[in-house]
Amino acid sequence: MRRFAILSLLALVPFVSAVSSQAYTWKNVKIGGGGGFVPGIVFNPSQKGLAYARADIGGAYKLNSDDSWTPLLDFANDTIWDYWGVDALATDPIDPNRLYLATGMYTNSWDPSNGHILISTDQGKTFTPSALPFKVGGNMPGRGMGERLAIDPNSNNILFFGARSGNGLWKSTNFGATWTQVSSLPSTGTYVPDPTDTTGLNSDKIGISWVTFDSTSSSSGKATPRIFVGVANQGSDNIFMSNDAGTSWTALQGTNTSWIPHKGVLSPAEKSLYISTSDGAGPYDGTLGGVYKYNITSGAMINITPVSGSDLYFGFGGVAVDLQKPGTVMVAALNSWWPDGQIFRSLDGGNTWSALWAWESYPTLNRNYAYDDSLAPWIGPDETASDITMQIGWMMESLVIDPFDSNHWLYGTGETIYGGHDLLKWDTTHNVTLKSLADGIEETSIQGLISPPVGPPLLSSVGDVGGFVHTDLTKAPTTEFTNPTWSSSSDLDFAGNTPTMIVRIGTGDSSEGKQVALSYDSGNTWSQDYGAADNIEGGKVALSANGDTVLWLSANGGVLVSQYTSSFTAVPTLPSTATAIASDKKNDSVFYGAAGSGFYLSTDGAKTFSVTKGGLGSSTSPVKIVVHPNITGDVWVSTDKGLFHSTNMGSSFTAIPGVSEAWAIALGAPAEAGGYPSIFAAASIGGVGYFRSDDTGATWVQINDATHGFGSASANVLTADPRIYGRVYIGTNGRGIFYGDKA
Template sequence: MRTDIGGVYRWEEDAKSWHAITDSFDVTESFYIGAESVALDPNDDLRVYMSTGLYVPSGNGRLYISTDRGDSWTHAELPFPVGANNNGRSIGERMMVDPNQPSTLFYGSRTAGLWKSTDNGQNWAQVTSLSSTVMSIEWGDSIPAGIEFVVFDTSTMGSGSATQTIYVGVGPDYASAAGLDKMIYRSTDGGATWEGVSTPLDGGSTDYYIPHVVRSDDEDLYFIFTGGKGPGASGPARLYRYDGNNWDLLRERDPVTGVNAGYSGLSVYGSGSNTKIALGISGTWGTWADKPVIEFSEDAGVTWREISYGKPHTPNEDVSGWIDDVEIDPFNPDHVMHVTGGGPWETYNATDTDPTWNKMVENLEETATLNLTTPPPSASYTLLNASGDIGTWVHTDLTNEPTRTPTGDLKFANGVSGDMAWSDPSYIATIGTRHWSFGSDNPAARYSRDNGLNWTAFGSLPEGVVPGGNLSNASNIVVTSPDNLIWSVANSKPYYSSDSGSTWHATNLPDAAGTYILAADRQNPNKVYAYDHGGNWWGEAGKFFYSTDGGKTFTESTDSNLTLSGSDFDQAAIAVNPNAEGDIWLVDGHSVFHSLDSGMTWTKLEVTASVYGSNPWPDIYGATSIAVGTAANGSTYSAAVYLVGVINSQWGLYRSDDMGVNWERINDDDHEFGGISQLAADNKVYGRVYFAGAGRGIFYNE
């Protein structure tokens, strides 16, 4: 199973659990933690290929190759870009292994046509017999689907001779650029020459995409045509069966005649009149009667019924949105699986009238974590989590999914930042966004007085936070005491409120070169700290400010020891020792700084060092995240300090129990998660630190 930003997983049947096979990717491989296509060798169940690279405009992708089912990897550079997190990421599979000559692979790229390798993916050449066009794509451009799929038309394996009949699909964007006038092309000589395949939809007013193609046991090909790239592709949509000469329409959706939904997932089992077909309906949202999700046919497409929406699901959750892949188990046709934007589901009784579905998510965590905060020991919960796409959550049990979050009309799309009052942790405040259709309630801001069970919307937004707009992930909020908040507006300044957001007032801070990162002193609610990170590595030098009146006015630290570099927001952090007033730790991407007097004077720890290559910016930044939690028994310092950075030329997650004199690496080379960020240390359990992997959700270490 591939994800867009959180790596690739292998299902472990005995454990009934997913196993992440890309957690060994190091911090320099964060761009490659999402997969656009995965290909398996039909002759060798140990060999796996994976194309990676998050975004097309950011440069060429990589091909990772494993000969042990993903336990270890080597890689080769690809001569074209891939877009694991671009629109159209569910299309494919783009990469396929020739089942008869498995040293040969074909790849349908987004911008540069069809490519071929004859040496197990080590080297690639463009298949110019189809097209030599290479599209130039810049940021802001629409990302093309390109060559959408490769299908080998064969039922044989391991013959030693290359498969001769191959089908590929061409998205309308690449077809227009390359001067190709068909949606499907076929080669009968192993890719040396190509001919267009006429379809019933040629010449129509709609530019169709073909997200999935399946070859059945009786050698027919099943094609989905749909009106958008996806994920969540819209209609109109058609499902056809093709026998090499004739097209049979099996299912269609049209905004004129029915729900405007697209087809995306497709799986076929068996042959003849008993062929079973599972069809994923994508682009429908919400809860309403007769909503299509998975349509199932047991008679080769003559009749259909819905088998997912409205059927028993455990837990009882809405299943809608990105139904962009569906699979019938080839060994058990009653076992059907499908994905959503929130992970896969499965049923083992698909042919029953009301199939029962269960989540298939054990050990799967693929979210973009934007902020983590831990409460004081007196709290009834363990962790506050703000994440992209899923909102802000209050964790009370680390072994189960959280349930406390703003719901109903207060529900978030993205959680951006959150904090709690240290004197009364039942008071929590959080900021984020809703979806674009919520007007004045987007951006969104909420507070709770009962540990996250119930939530209330802020009465207003600070100046610079535009109603109906979006909210930068760099925005952050802190709570000094119940009702008293400071909200740092991205690329502007912090504002304070004394009435839970009913009214806001500007602090005296100047507009930031970057964004102010805020931290509240947990021993003295009148003390608040603000760090302007300078914008980016080439920007202004960072600046630190402290307040003694609850965040209304601030004074800049002028200590000459505080020699801050400019850095990105994600490479800068403040951590305040909750057990001692005025005890502050700060990282600027390169170095660690420590103050024991509320930020007036500083010591620079000569412990970390950025790693440079040929660029003026570091290949690996020396110090990017820091957190402070409960101390070890008998420790000479009142807290344990956790750091992400480079110490003695080794990048990793470190802990110090003696105020930064000595550091111990916590993680190992098999657990680097494409990078580690968003540290939050536990204030009850020594040695426990929470952190985010690159698109891999939240982990904790004991």
Template sequence: MKRPLLLNALLLSLCAANIVAMPARAAGPAYSWNNVKIGGSGYVPGIIAHPGQQGLFYARTDVGGAYRYNASTKTWTPLNDWISSAQFNMSGIDSIAVDPRDPNKLYLVGGIYYSGGNATLMISNNQGNTFTLVPLGFTAGGNERGRQVGERLMVDPNQGSVLFYGTGNYAGSASSNGLWKSSNGGANWSRVSGFPALSSDGTGAGISFVAFHKGSGSAGQATPVLFAGINTKTAEQTGSKLYKSTDGGNNWSPVWGGPGGLQPQRGQIGPDGNLYITFAAWTSSTDGNGKVWEHYGPDGLTKGQVWKYDIANNQWAYITPWSSNNTNGEYSWGFSGLSVDPSHPGRLMVNTIDRYDSQGETAYVSNDGGAHWTDLVANATFDSSAAPWNTVYGPIHNLGNWSASVLDPFNTSHAFVTSGGGIMESNNLTAANPAWAYGENGIEETVLNALISPPPNQYGATPLISGGGDVCGFVHNSVTTAPSQPFSNPTCNNVTGMDYAKTNSTFVVRVGNDAYGAVKHYGAISWNGGYSWSAFNSNGTAVDGGGYVAVNADGSSILWAPKDAPPAYSNNNAYSWNSLSGVLPNNVRIVADGYNANLFYAYDRNVGTFYASSDKGATWAATNAGLIAWGDQLAAPAGQGGDVWLVTYTGLYHTTTSGWGAWVKAPGVTQAGALGFGKAAAGASYPAMYMEGTANGVWGIHRSTDGGNTWVRINDDQHQWYGTNHVITGDPKTFGTVYIGTNGRGILYGTSAN
């Protein structure tokens, strides 16, 4: 029932490269954690095979850590779920390397953004089961432009204690950009003073690859000859795109020749003594403010070529695969992906990048050093059954954008190809009609922005409905089977907000961004629990969409707070909108009361003011102007009138009087990022609460079964997922079940009998 509003609001006053050990596992209730199955849905810029152990592959993602392939189960195992929220910068894997002479050794360079601070080297002696962390003296950009190049990190194939790493060209890291070397297995690093190649002007990917010429040395001694590709504007203009060292990496000089006006993407040396390199040219564009942007990948690459450099004879050879779409000797796409088979001389595979013609991205394989090529897509078949939602715009007929590849050194019929959406695999590569299928089982990289777990209705007991980045969203009828299709009608790329009517869960509303439709639709309504959608009749006050949305308890009113415009409400299923300009600030956090259909709430995080509406969003009053500012979320449990929680960086604050009166801080909680509700524990009257934050002095995922008075951590130090994306909800159907939306590890769900 509606609670009375009080007259007066009460105000609340509210590195040096030292080896670092990973934190110990914390005790907690028995929880089992698994991914809600979607399948890929994120960029996998690099993939490698260990040349000495059959079936051992590693893949790196730009925002979701690294994975190891399990050949016996044909699944991928995540290796970095232990990364905490404080270590978030490590979640973007910039480069990955193995010691060719030791199948247990694995090295990862973690650094998601150049601006996120210095990178970290992760060293494993057991194929990624555990790691030792080494803070590095330079930055890395696992999710920056140019991340399609590689590999920047390499281990000397003759002496495994020697490693080299080539940085990006970020202007803000000029003092540390360049080529770095370790002579003691990665424990300590120093910048190579004799490597003068980087301009540090922010152009290009920087050092795009490092390659050791194994044949120039002998086992147990440092390899004397190695190469580095340079992907900068200066290198393009001067022709100094490739550098060579003959003294183990101490001194370097340019290797002249090869293509002009192109930037090296990837380079590898084969057992035939040739250095193979993929090339592409940048493009540029001008934004609405007149700023010119250089596109050096993974988008905007063109004029691709493939070359090989005969190291012994200092000779270049043009070996680009031929296509009928070659116009005046140039392609409208680039070449980037490259895999040189270490076991079969002259065998290599290359991938196109940014190919948007009728065929789309393809790969070519050669068995004679590039003299002849076979198109691996032209006559191929594609099996999308492992992630059928990918066919919403038509059958799969190519390998996906921004591809990289790896040939199996033990099986010439087997290869993986990565893309902006995951991984494909072929087990009959040498056949006249190669068969490709999704080979990404276990890789979940969706970035989640919204999760709801509605109670059962006449359309079923759907466990979960999700909204994410790049993929729009899904109804998950099963957490173990990939959805058959994403949201459609209208088109959508990002869902930023989603809600349902608490007394009528068939009524669901979503808002977001639309990068695909000729006519932009930024929101939609479902009357059948998310199975089908109808676009808002208009975009209301929104300019570019996005923001937050709330639906009142019976579904008769919708409140929308776009990111870039004044909030608006609709009492007629979004056929028309009423602007709240001058009434509520832009970009407020909003929530509907969980019981009373007349009540909405809003919070201005810039100044800490709380607002309430008792007439379905038409009029508003500031109930409390003294709350803490910069909170992240408002949350209201279903079935509880006047009950609202404010999620902030200093803790959780609670009102049971619609914000009119005192707010009470939850004991023991000193920081909170997200809050959700699920089925109450046996004998409890208040919903179970699930929080991402710090309680009892420990960050984690916490649960309360007594209305927030006490909290227990339900994850552990091996399941932290780089923090979350501040998205969490409990399941109203099953006590103990919780869903977590991450920033690159998909959706995690936890279950427990406790």
């Protein structure tokens, strides 16, 4: 038996005060909730109103009485950034103050760290980590299965956790402090989504799908003997039952073993286990599947799949039972990509079902719901016309009914949380209200930020969403970037002399149009740049001072330039290894680039570049170039070997003392009118953190604290407000955008 011990609490939130600190107030720039996958939502069965949600890259959240959510893991910093990947959660049915989270982002080489079980005894206000001897995959395939972590409902010192990667089933008898592997389970899971994937993302074993205790098989104070475990196998036994608290196991027969069990949800009053299955691990795949009901008393496994034949073109994910109304069960299509997602509801234990929508006759669709996106109006559309698709959602692995309120339900999608407070109307008028209810779950991955000196205070490039004009930081935008609309965008920039001119870059392909767009009114309207070639996308962009020239360091087409929206042409004199570019904010002809330890200058509108005499020390990976808004040639460069400053177009550089590594940097409003801009940096200055200098790097103050770590510093982006001294914006990889002001 392998064992491991709990870590010191001091290891949980390291905070190095290498320089003086200044108190900052941090708030999310409100996008309205959503923007990412919510694979798990769990209600506590003992305390009314207590519920938690987990995100694949955005941490965990606690539900508030006003339907908003409070983030619990914002302390995650560069050392423990992978805490934002939550692969399972469990809330204690005996002691509702206890909460457990299984954290870790990837099981492949992208995340070098083993996972943890985070233990809270105060509903997530504080955590103590218990180290696992293997990795956990909160952002891996199959992350919507579960829950993999379960608390014994009769003896809450006992927990079981189902691991990935063939690591099997684990048990704790001391509230998660130490763990022992359960070697008697017949299978640890053999299914991998794609054995040929050399990255390890899709070629790792999914492992254990879920763990469910049968609370009716024991009484309080005694270990629950009956436990069910779902395992990611195809073509072999994949659901197992123990009647001796996990000492021995038998396979449950009667399901289609070519389909993987995604959920196993107990209905105590019925003494039944409801099981959803799909032929893929999810969350993106799944073209076939079924729903089953296991009668614990009789041992019968009954197929209760809501649809069959040509109507069955998806697998099943989320399952919910109504503890107030035994026999009421709901199940979600994991991925019904067209014309919409689908949810089914039964009042008689799965004998008969009704659906959230149905064809009247093609192409007319009867939608049995109203739609309310008032908290995140950009999600839209508000209409319920028959030709509108994908309103209900996709990647629907989490589906729950409040155990104290049959009207209250929630389900997670690939973009947000939906639900409402009128679920019982489904059974009468058959017209419920689907409402976006993810307020506070800012789960977006931010790729780029700009804060121009005029117009809206902030514009963002966002993965999986596209991006926004943020005219009011406290209100959700009404719409994403449109015309053109891309699923993701990688970067944007403004023209220094005409800052209402904006350029943005998409990360799609030719099906989403050419991936360069221009705006002449601060992002309110856009026009596609037809000079861009098809199938070139992503990367970084710089717009010349007058807005006539676009320099594009693309992800797959090299370095390109275009003037007056003409066809983009290659720039061979800026190395293909370049990792950073920028435009001068005053001189329309001047651009800058960096590759390795070399700094490159163009004085002919980015047509040609030459390496300057001033180098970037021993740098191998420049990250960001920022330019003084009013002085040509005054540039800053962040690199893996420190922070460098030039006042002469790169002819010479000064390495800023004390900065050993720097990632995102930004220039903001000066401390005094007419003074030099404040510089902000995500950097290592005696320790990794976020810093501000008002004297060109001579001294620094640390502006983040132990409760605001912002995840991985190297993955984040910064911009600073040129109109408000001290204000900085941090775009994170999973928790949206924060803005900070001096407290």
